[in-house]
Amino acid sequence: MQDQYQHLYQALSQVEGYIYPNDIDLHWGLMIVLYPYITGLVAGAFILASLERVFDVKVLKPTYGLALLTALAFLLVATLPLVSHLEHPFRSYEIFMTPNPTSAMAIFGFIYLWYLMAVLLLEIWFDYRRDFVIWSKTSTGFKKLFYKVITLGINDTDEKSAKLDNKLGYFITVLGIPSAFLLHGYVGFIFGSIKANPWWSTVLMPVIFLFSAMVSGIALVMVIYMVVCWVRKVRIDMPALDTIAKYLFYILIIDFTLESLDQFHRIYEAEESFDIIKVLVSGKLNITLLLMQVMLGTVIPLFVIGLFQIYKPAEKIRKTAYFIVGIFVLIGIFFMRWNVVIGGQLFSKSLSGFTSFKAVYYGMEGYLMAALWLILPLGILAFLLWLMPPWKKLSYHD
Amino acid sequence: MGTDRIKNNRRKFFKTSAALIGGTIAYSLIKPLEVISQVEDKPKTTDNKELPLWGMAVDIESCVGCGKCAEACKIENNVPEEPFYFRTWVEQYTVKNDGEVKIESPNGGIGGLKQSVPDEDIFKSFMVPKLCNHCSEAPCVQACPVGATYISPDGVVLVDDSYCIGCSYCINACPYGARFMNPITEVADKCTFCYHRISEGLVPACVEVCPTDARIFGNLRDKKSDLVKFLQKNPTQVLKPHLNTHSRVFYNGLSSEVR
Numbered sequence: 001m002q003d004q005y006q007h008l009y010q011a012l013s014q015v016e017g018y019i020y021p022n023d024i025d026l027h028w029g030l031m032i033v034l035y036p037y038i039t040g041l042v043a044g045a046f047i048l049a050s051l052e053r054v055f056d057v058k059v060l061k062p063t064y065g066l067a068l069l070t071a072l073a074f075l076l077v078a079t080l081p082l083v084s085h086l087e088h089p090f091r092s093y094e095i096f097m098t099p100n101p102t103s104a105m106a107i108f109g110f111i112y113l114w115y116l117m118a119v120l121l122l123e124i125w126f127d128y129r130r131d132f133v134i135w136s137k138t139s140t141g142f143k144k145l146f147y148k149v150i151t152l153g154i155n156d157t158d159e160k161s162a163k164l165d166n167k168l169g170y171f172i173t174v175l176g177i178p179s180a181f182l183l184h185g186y187v188g189f190i191f192g193s194i195k196a197n198p199w200w201s202t203v204l205m206p207v208i209f210l211f212s213a214m215v216s217g218i219a220l221v222m223v224i225y226m227v228v229c230w231v232r233k234v235r236i237d238m239p240a241l242d243t244i245a246k247y248l249f250y251i252l253i254i255d256f257t258l259e260s261l262d263q264f265h266r267i268y269e270a271e272e273s274f275d276i277i278k279v280l281v282s283g284k285l286n287i288t289l290l291l292m293q294v295m296l297g298t299v300i301p302l303f304v305i306g307l308f309q310i311y312k313p314a315e316k317i318r319k320t321a322y323f324i325v326g327i328f329v330l331i332g333i334f335f336m337r338w339n340v341v342i343g344g345q346l347f348s349k350s351l352s353g354f355t356s357f358k359a360v361y362y363g364m365e366g367y368l369m370a371a372l373w374l375i376l377p378l379g380i381l382a383f384l385l386w387l388m389p390p391w392k393k394l395s396y397h398d
Numbered sequence: 399m400g401t402d403r404i405k406n407n408r409r410k411f412f413k414t415s416a417a418l419i420g421g422t423i424a425y426s427l428i429k430p431l432e433v434i435s436q437v438e439d440k441p442k443t444t445d446n447k448e449l450p451l452w453g454m455a456v457d458i459e460s461c462v463g464c465g466k467c468a469e470a471c472k473i474e475n476n477v478p479e480e481p482f483y484f485r486t487w488v489e490q491y492t493v494k495n496d497g498e499v500k501i502e503s504p505n506g507g508i509g510g511l512k513q514s515v516p517d518e519d520i521f522k523s524f525m526v527p528k529l530c531n532h533c534s535e536a537p538c539v540q541a542c543p544v545g546a547t548y549i550s551p552d553g554v555v556l557v558d559d560s561y562c563i564g565c566s567y568c569i570n571a572c573p574y575g576a577r578f579m580n581p582i583t584e585v586a587d588k589c590t591f592c593y594h595r596i597s598e599g600l601v602p603a604c605v606e607v608c609p610t611d612a613r614i615f616g617n618l619r620d621k622k623s624d625l626v627k628f629l630q631k632n633p634t635q636v637l638k639p640h641l642n643t644h645s646r647v648f649y650n651g652l653s654s655e656v657r
Binding site: 004005008012017018019020021022023024025027028085086087088089091092094095098099100102103104105106109194195196197344345348349350351352353 | 480481482483484487489499500501502503506528537539540541542543544545561562563564565566567569570571572573574575576577578579581584585641657
């Protein structure tokens with residue numbers, strides 16, 4: 001029994017200043033860091049796909065299908081860290097059964113379902129339907145069965161049906177853009193609406209979450225695209241990669257501006273909570289915020305991609321740089337979520353002291369569990385790419 | 399012939415998918431509304447004038463920091479003994495001559511608070527008992543995703559143990575640090591004003607044991623209650639008034655250092 005409280009006694013001995021006695025434990029740990037991180041990757045990947053389809057950036061064609069499948073793979077996992085963090089995971093369905101209409105967390109469940117069922121699955125289905133019909137005739141075994149079932153009995157392959165799929169798919173993508181905005185903006189609102197916590201409670205939170213989501217999703221698709229090309233031993237489409245990097249650059253600028261604005265606003269207004277937040281940023285979060293999020297995840301990528309906009313080195317150098325920058329951005333955004341979730345709980349609501357956080361390796365809130373939730377979507381993606389490879393598609397939307 | 403077949407196929411598909419999608423959306427939309435309509439069907443609970451409206455006043459000048467209230471609360475409500483779980487606790491504020499404010503609450507004040515600053519360095523010192531503020535605009539109730547935490551008809555913020563999913567959103571939403579995750583029941587836990595006692599006409603355990611009557615409990619609707627009389631006589635303040643939570647725990651003699 002004593003073991004159960006050991007980490008709390010340890011935290012108690014490390015308290016700085018005065019904290020409310022119930023504030024010693026961090027109620028949201030690594031799992032709640034992952035939840036906005038994974039959701040953000042989904043929204044970002046989807047927006048990248050939409051750039052090609054709705055905003056007509058045709059050069060991004062090689063990554064369209066990959067971006068959609070990436071979004072799906074991560075979306076399927078998005079709620080799992082959330083559920084695994086619950087003390088009573090088997091009661092989680094109550095969020096759908098008796099949602100509290102004033103709760104940001106309750107409404108997220110519906111937004112998630114809408115996004116999964118009405119947007120992502122439908123868009124992918126319309127995009128692949130004709131291929132499923134054709135593939136069902138040429139393949140065998142599990143694949144054949146899957147293709148047959150997934151066509152839902154709509155077996156037309158003529159031009160007219162393809163046109164209709166295309167039209168409906170386009171319509172859903174248009175619908176999907178505000179939905180993706182809603183999905184991740186809403187995750188930001190879950191934190192931004194907590195007036196008890198001055199580190200979270202900012203009207204900019206949903207917007208910051210949205211742009212950081214786009215940044216992380218684009219970086220993820222960029223990295224995955226390169227890896228998939230290496231695995232398939234095909235040439236990386238450099239114009240596509242350069243364009244993705246260009247969008248990453250622009251959106252990273254917006255993201256960085258918004259976050260800087262938020263911090264600048266705090267510093268200038270210097271409200272009641274400023275004294276504690278100053279110590280939080282300069283002390284407790286100096287490695288995760290200043291080094292990992294700002295330096296590694298933002299300044300270095302901005303500098304490298306920014307430089308490539310003026311001076312373009314050889315392809316090989318660009319490829320390596322994009323890969324490293326992509327990984328840096330992904331690490332940076334992970335720590336952005338960390339700084340919000342963990343950072344917001346390190347100081348007590350007494351605004352007079354700090355507790356400490358020590359992540360563990362094992363258990364539902366541990367590093368191993370976190371690693372599982374990050375590797376699982378990659379596994380799902382690999383399976384999806386095997387089952388419905390975008391590069392083997394015979395038809396392609398206009 | 400082929401075109402007709404396609405058309406029929408299409409029509410059928412559209413019908414089915416429209417019905418499926420429409421049904422899903424309609425269900426998602428109606429389901430939360432159903433809760434709203436259920437809520438609105440009932441009379442507004444806190445407007446029910448026949449019921450008491452429970453509240454508490456804390457007289458800071460009377461509190462001596464003995465910690466009996468915190469101790470009695472733990473015993474009465476089976477709160478785990480470990481010093482990380484409190485439904486109520488007492489904070490000791492010491493303002494030093496140089497303006498520095500020292501706040502302490504070792505083990506929530508259980509066992510009595512002792513002054514650690516030498517007398518000659520003290521400008522002033524006082525004790526502040528803390529508990530759930532039973533806000534009528536409670537951020538925890540607003541945040542709970544499943545409605546497991548609610549305001550009782552007589553104005554007490556409660557948690558339904560059999561319904562709480564343990565997401566901790568309410569704990570993070572409470573500005574007063576009044577909630578904790580109970581390691582035994584694995585649901586959110588907090589002060590109930592000893593609901594089991596007040597329902598029987600008794601006062602909460604913390605009020606019962608207080609040797610200096612620093613806690614005054616009562617019905618805010620009863621003009622003759624000790625609580626209302628106390629509030630009439632003394633200028634009181636609530637904690638963190640800028641958060642507009644409409645707290646029902648009122649402090650007399652609250653100093654600006656207290657948060």
